[in-house]
Amino acid sequence: MNHRNSFASCGLTFAFILVCLGTLGQGNIIYSDSSRKVESMGRRRALSILADEDTISASPIWPNINPSLFFRNISDNVRFPSRINQGTSTNFCSFAALTHLLLKYKPDVYVRILISLYRTGGAELEKKSLKPKKEILQAAGMLKNKGELDVLHANQLWFLTLADQFKGYLNFFDHKYNRGDENKIWAATNYAKFNTMLRYFTNFRVMSTGSDLFRPSKNDFYEYISGQLREGVVILYLNSKYMHPTKYTNITLRAPTHFVVLYEMYKVGDLIEIKYWDYGLKTEQLITKRRLFKMIFGVSTITSRVEENK
Amino acid sequence: MFASCAVQSERKSAKYYEKNAVAIEALKRDFDQQYKIQPFSFGFTDRSYKHYVMEVTTDTLRYVYNSEVSRSKMYETITKFNYDTVVLRRMSETMKEIRCLWLTKPSFFLEGVRESVTTLSFRSVQVEKPFVENKYYILIFADKEFQNEEVKAKIKKGDIAKIKDGVYFMIGNSFR
Numbered sequence: 001m002n003h004r005n006s007f008a009s010c011g012l013t014f015a016f017i018l019v020c021l022g023t024l025g026q027g028n029i030i031y032s033d034s035s036r037k038v039e040s041m042g043r044r045r046a047l048s049i050l051a052d053e054d055t056i057s058a059s060p061i062w063p064n065i066n067p068s069l070f071f072r073n074i075s076d077n078v079r080f081p082s083r084i085n086q087g088t089s090t091n092f093c094s095f096a097a098l099t100h101l102l103l104k105y106k107p108d109v110y111v112r113i114l115i116s117l118y119r120t121g122g123a124e125l126e127k128k129s130l131k132p133k134k135e136i137l138q139a140a141g142m143l144k145n146k147g148e149l150d151v152l153h154a155n156q157l158w159f160l161t162l163a164d165q166f167k168g169y170l171n172f173f174d175h176k177y178n179r180g181d182e183n184k185i186w187a188a189t190n191y192a193k194f195n196t197m198l199r200y201f202t203n204f205r206v207m208s209t210g211s212d213l214f215r216p217s218k219n220d221f222y223e224y225i226s227g228q229l230r231e232g233v234v235i236l237y238l239n240s241k242y243m244h245p246t247k248y249t250n251i252t253l254r255a256p257t258h259f260v261v262l263y264e265m266y267k268v269g270d271l272i273e274i275k276y277w278d279y280g281l282k283t284e285q286l287i288t289k290r291r292l293f294k295m296i297f298g299v300s301t302i303t304s305r306v307e308e309n310k
Numbered sequence: 311m312f313a314s315c316a317v318q319s320e321r322k323s324a325k326y327y328e329k330n331a332v333a334i335e336a337l338k339r340d341f342d343q344q345y346k347i348q349p350f351s352f353g354f355t356d357r358s359y360k361h362y363v364m365e366v367t368t369d370t371l372r373y374v375y376n377s378e379v380s381r382s383k384m385y386e387t388i389t390k391f392n393y394d395t396v397v398l399r400r401m402s403e404t405m406k407e408i409r410c411l412w413l414t415k416p417s418f419f420l421e422g423v424r425e426s427v428t429t430l431s432f433r434s435v436q437v438e439k440p441f442v443e444n445k446y447y448i449l450i451f452a453d454k455e456f457q458n459e460e461v462k463a464k465i466k467k468g469d470i471a472k473i474k475d476g477v478y479f480m481i482g483n484s485f486r
Contacts (some may be wrong), residue, residue: 082370088418144460150419244355244363244374244486271380281367285374287382 041107046078046107053115064141065153073154074114078107085280087149092159094189095277097235097259098197100277101302105233109201114154117161125200132161135177143182148280148307159187160281168193178278191237191298194259198235198300210237210298212256221292223273226265228301234262236276238299242291256297321434321481322447324473328381330408337404337429338451340397341413348391352401353412353431353486361400365414366391409433411446412486427452434481450478 023088055071077084081103081123086096102110116123121137140157143151149159164177168190177186189197195208209216209227218224228234240258263282264275271286287295327334344350351365361378366387375384388395405413412431412455427450434445455475456462464470470480 142433145418147418148424151422256360268380268383281372282370283374286376286380 018242031082032259039107040109041199042105043078046111047075047179049108049111049115050075050078059118062118062137062140062157064138065118065157066141069141069151069153070118070157071154073152074111076102077154078111081107082277082282083280084155085148086159087143087146087152087155088107088158089185090146090149091187091189092163092182094197095162095187096195097161097261097278098162098194098201099155100185100261101198101233101235102201105204106201114158117157126203128200130234131162133177136160139179146182162197163187164199168203175261189259194237195300198302199272204233205284205304206300206302206304207231207262208298208300210296211298215297216299221296222265222267222289225262225292225296225299228299229262231299235300235302236260236262236296237300238295239297242295243287254294282288311399321445322432322479324471324479325431326447327449327473327477327479331472333404333408334410334430334449337401337408337410337413337430340401341405341428344393344401345415346398347393350391350393351412351414351486352398352405353410353414354405359406359409407418414486420456420461425452425456431482431486444483446482446484448480448482449473452476452478 048150050071053071056067058067059065077099083097084096084100084103086092099110113123113125114115117130117132120133140160141153143156143160160177160182163182163186166189167175168187168188170185170190170193174184174186181187190212191208191210192212193208195206196206198206209218225234225236236259237256238260239254239256241253243258252265258278261277262274263277264273266273268286271288272285272292273285273286274284274292277283317456319422327368341352349367351367353363355361355376356378361376362384363374364384364387366373375386375387377384388398401413404410410430410454413428415426415428417426419425431452432447432449432451434447450470453476461470465472470478472478
C-alpha cells in the first residue's frame, strides 16, 4: 500500500568492494537537438512496430499474461517513458531505471525485445541472449499487491526476466525464483551488475565511479555530479533513507539502496536543488551539501552512444 | 531472556482512534478538502513535531519540501498550488496534538481495479524508549467496504483490524 516501503529494500550491500571504472566518452550527444530528433524517430519506429502486431492472441509461452494489458502497457511506456514504475515493495528499482533510459533513448529496441520475449520466450541482445526460466514464464502476470504493477503485465514480464537473467554476487545464494522473491535478495542489484546492464542494453559509453560499500572519492560531490550532468545522462546509486530523512530511526545503514536518474542539479543559496526520476515521476527536492555526500555511493554517466562515435 | 528484559511499552490500538475520533475526523475532512486542490502528502519528520514535510504530486512532477531545509521554498509551493494556509496550519496543529506523523492517500489494485484510501500514521509505541523497535500505527479510511477475498483474509488473519465501518488500523514498519 505504501510505495515508500520499498525504498529501503531496493538493493543490498554488505560484502565485497566493487569499484567500477569505465571508458570516457566524447561530449554530451545525448542532450543535443539531433539526439532529440533521433529519440522522436525511435518513438515513431517503436509505435509503428506495435501497430503491426497482433495484440489480441495470447502467448502460449506466458500463460498468465493478458495480451490486452501487455500491449497497452508497452504502448503507454513508449509514449510516456517517465511513467515506468517498479511497483510497490519490489527490488526492481535498478531495472526500472534502466528501462526508463531504454524507453527514452532506444524505444524501438525495447519494443523489439519485449515482443520477441512475448512471442518466442527469448530475445537476443548484442552481447547476451535473454531466455527466462520456466518459473518466470509462469509468474509473469501473477504479481499481486505491487500497486499499479499488478495490472502492468509487460512490466511484470520484463522486470522478472531481467532479474532472472542478470545476476550479481548479491544473488549468489538465490538464483531460482520463488513466489515473493521480487521483494527479496533474488531481485537485488549491485553496482557492477547495474553498469553491466547499462552497457548491454543501450550500447552507450558508460563512465562510473563508486561502489557498493564506499562512496566515490571526490572532494566535492556537487561539482563532480553537476560536471557529469554536462557530459551526459547521470544515474545515481544512493541510500534513499537520506533522500527522505526522518529522526524516528536511531540508525541508518550506510549502504546504497536505490537507483535514480538525475535530471537537474543546481545551487540555491547554501542548498542544492535536485530533480531526479524514480517511481514513475520526476521529483524536485532541496537537500544540503552534507546530505548529498551521505546519500551518494555511485555515479554512472552515459556520455554518448557508441555508434555515434564510430 | 531477551523478551523478559525488553522494555514493555503500550502499543496504540483501536482505543486510540476512539479517544481521538473527533480530532482525527476533522483532520481527515481538512485533508480531503485540500487534496482536491492538488494531491499531496503531509507530515512531520522530527520527534519534536517542529518541521513539516510536504509532497505535492502532479501528473509529471513530485515536489518534496521540508521546512527544516527551506521554509521559504515550502511556502512558495503552498502558494503556487493555492492551498488554504489557514487549513494547513490547522491540520499541522491537530497532527501535532494527536502526534500524527504522516497523512497520505495511497492507491492499490484489487482485482484489476484501482482503489484509494486515506491513511494516517502514528508512532505505534506510545512511550519513546530505547531498544523498542520502530513500528507505526496506521489508520486506514476507506470510502467503501471492500468485499475482496484478499482483504477479508487480511482482516481475518489480523493483519488489518476493523475499528468500525470504513475505518481500519494496521501496524507497519514504515510510516510513509
